[in-house]
Amino acid sequence: MHKLTGILDKAVLLILSNRPSKIIKSPYVADAVTKTGRKVLVHTPFLNLGEQCNNGSKIYATLSNENSKTDFIAQLVKFDDKVYGKVIIGANPFTAEKICKSIIMKNLWNPFNGYQLTEKPKEIDYRGDLYLKNSKNEIIIIEIKNVVCASYNPNINQDHYKLPFYDKSKPFIRSGIYPFGERKQNYKNKKVVSERSIRQLDTMIRDKGRFKFAIIFVVNRSDCNLFKANWQGDPVYAKYLNNAADKGIEVYALKINWQNFSCYFDRPLEVDLNKW
DSSP: OEEETTSSOSOEEEEEEESSOSSSOOTTEEEEEETTOOEEEEEOTTTTTTTTSOTTOEEEEEEOOTTOSSSEEEEEEEEEETTTEEEEEEOOHHHHHHHHHHHHHTTSSOOSTTOEEEOOOTTOOOOOSEEEEOTTOOEEEEEEEEEOEEOBOTTSOOTTSSSOOBOOOSSOOOOEEEOOSOOOEEETTEEESOHHHHHHHHHHHHHTTTSEEEEEEEEOSTTOOOEEEOTTTOHHHHHHHHHHHHTTOEEEEEEEEEETTEEEEEEEEOEEOSOO
């Protein structure tokens, strides 16, 4: 494993007490307390993290900027699974982008031979997460997806969860899965978890003649050894991702390991897009 420095600075441990906050009634804001008992407001961009972050959960958080209405931004969740044990989950999607950028900059992993990180070119209208450029000024646009949920062995009952995603593949390998959440949005008259994520895939397929695209799934927990599209949670997204890969959109997965609030790049993971 390779330690990534500068990912989180001065993270503090908090206990979540209410989400939504009783002060700012938004699902993206929670009430929490510090270890000394001080009450604080926390920005939670991951909502309930697929049922893995609830009242009483322990989270690591960093200070919000001075203009924010919250005191902290949640970064990590210490999750104690009743079957699989304890794991620290990298919950913040913006920090996942920072992780990917660091891995590529340090050349710990870079399958894009001859390409280097660059700023967003002004002439490109597509807003990706990262951009790479080679000596011929050819551009690769990268989307980064933070993977926080995992598959479950169907032989082990997880009825204490509302949404346990059972993978009947044999042999069972615990996998990071994306997307997570309930199918409350719509895309082309179909219920989906994230309309935006599928629209991105549609755009990549449409524009693949103009630009080269890649998707990096950051499996932001140490207890998974494979990445899979979440066929159980959002079959529409899974089908679109398969179609994108078939049409030449590159798909990768990277495993991240958190120890306290130190971040480690573990290794690339195999991507399995087969239905399960």
